[in-house]
Amino acid sequence: MATTHIASVPLEKAYRLINHGPTTLISSRYGETENVMAASWACGLDYVPAKVTVVIDSHTKTRELVEKSGLFVMQVPTVALLNTTRTLGNISMNDIPDKLNIAGVELFEMPGIDVPFVEDCIAWLACKVIPEPHNQEAYDLFIGEVVGAWADTRVFNNGHWLFDTADPELRSIHYISGGQFYAIGEGMEAYK
């Protein structure tokens, strides 16, 4: 379980967890209902206070849960979660209530934050919605302030990703369309 390798990440470095543009999973809960969707359109917005944007379509169950609870987790799935991520992006809990079991998702809790986290991801950004009704209604665009961030220390340590040396199953995945993804590749240093 990924939870054995989690360490917190300073909020001012949280943007580094998604700066390379991975496909993300958005988890949320309201009352007894919890859900997870895949989101490619997830992006950094600010450093301090750390903020992110994410597009959450109005037809998704997640949209309802996020609007009601004002909370979500944006997390980074891996090569090992490729088919799970595909399923989470392909079917809606509005059509298939058993979605999470079908996708094979396991959830866990973080103390003090009432929103479910997805096991076996490599980074987690817990976010509080900054209400922007016009963006939400006109563009399905949500802004979240990052209130907590964590990463898997096997692949992110001391503020840096370790994709070149970590288990290849822990690489982030980057969706294109129609089931086609790319894993993140080789590290490159520009001049300092």
Place this chain on the structure above:
Amino acid sequence: MATTHIASVPLEKAYRLINHGPTTLISSRYGETENVMAASWACGLDYVPAKVTVVIDSHTKTRELVEKSGLFVMQVPTVALLNTTRTLGNISMNDIPDKLNIAGVELFEMPGIDVPFVEDCIAWLACKVIPEPHNQEAYDLFIGEVVGAWADTRVFNNGHWLFDTADPELRSIHYISGGQFYAIGEGMEAYK
């Protein structure tokens, strides 16, 4: 020159050019002044009509040019442009007027669109700003409608990226921080 390999991409497939989260270059022009900046916080927003978001800091020259002209190009640089991209993200034309020469950027024109394009990129999305003053002022967040899209046919063809078989110098690059990038990696197919 990349211009010899350009083909247009249908607007409804333009999102595929940035869906995998590459670092982008934002080019713009107003009057006699043209500039290019690097932007990691660039993201898809909608399919039809195609829209994107991009964060453009208020201290950049690009911000002024985009606000005055209402146009920008979001383009995808490559491994071959690693140091150029770093320079474009590191220095401001407000401080160093000769920025584009220092970065080694070459620009080209597309007929009918009054905004400069960056040579040797692998994808180009010409965008018209959808004015959203609150987002621009509160978050430095710009929304663009994609009015034209093109890609380098050596690495994007028939709606699909060809990173696994194309020249590795044509891979997209994904910025983290402090000069550290990752190239895009191995292609992976989830179940259909």
